[in-house]
Amino acid sequence: MARLGYRRGEHRVRPGLYALGQPTPESPVWVTANYTLSFDALRSALDGIDGYILVLDTEGINVWCAAAKGTFGTDELVRRIEATGLANVICHRTLILPQLGAAGVSAHEVRQRCGFRVEYGPVRASDLPEYLKTHRATPEMRRVRFDFPDRLVLIPVELVHVFLPLLLAAVMLYLLGGWTAMAAAVVAVLAGVVLFPILLPWLPTHDFSSKGFLLGGAVALPFALATLLGNGPSVLWRFLTALAYLLALPPVTAFLALNFTGSTPFTSRSRVRREIFRYIRPMAGLFVAGIVLVLARLIVERLGGFK
């Protein structure tokens, strides 16, 4: 359910200190967020290993996002160490943090403030057993990946987000333009939220928006061609409708593609800002032009044109 975004604020673990197996004062301490998926990933990776898990209060948010927001941060870590009395439970002063928590935690500041040494483990919890053999991560363990399964798990929640607006748009387009118009809108949106994450590495061009335009153009083309070669009332009607598909659909896919930047682990704010400045106006312009064309065609149609 967490992957669908259902009651997303409620997937929380109570912050505090948890024992894993039969820990002793010499046992290692891992630090994580109080998001259930973060906690469970860590717990599963450490199956059969004795130690402690210190859960920070990140308001039910995963480690990396919480680090960006500052909730998985130096202040909360120091506060949680004191609140749990960790110094009295263990005899060493080393904490193993997930590498992606480093965006919120300052290791030298933690040491200054409470005497604990921060050790950054690997990016993925699944690499922890290997990491624990030497306490050194390989360059591969240090790199964040965005492989096919990583992209695939994002699709359900993307679908949940677009479902209601898409339903409304589909009903409206069915009333205005029939089944084909409705199908075209659904396909353009699904291209943005399903096909785009799947095809991301293989779509040409660098920018997400231009990738989205290409994908949107590819899915709009069959609708345009089918209309152009179909049996519409007149050549002008068929041409205008086909043109409307080519104008209005690609910006929809491109906008959804641009919004996917936040799901990826490699886009910088500078890059996304540049993309917004470069592409938002053309997206809006083309979409509005397509809609205006559809409305104009409908008005002419109602007035008895195209006969």
Place this chain on the structure above:
Amino acid sequence: MILAAVTNTLRYNPDLCINCDLCSIVCPHGVFAPGREAAELRNPEACMECGACQRNCPTGAIVVDSGVGCASALLWAALKGKKEQESCDCACACGSANSRSRRGGGNR
């Protein structure tokens, strides 16, 4: 001499580096690599401005204008007149308490 990336806000002053290696350890994109006397800025254009290197650099040798590379958050921030971290509203459960933003599904 300050080394800088072209496409992002990363700036690195090797003269201040004490070669503690933390930047190489925390960077998820291999932007920094261990060097003989100071960290090497190996791949500056891959920087995603997460700010981990800056936060963990004890001498201030690294400066970056850190933030979230999320179009949705930036657009909402522009519309609402707030900071993007407060306007995050994507799919990762990142902003579950207030709104949203995400990154890679959230089990990290």
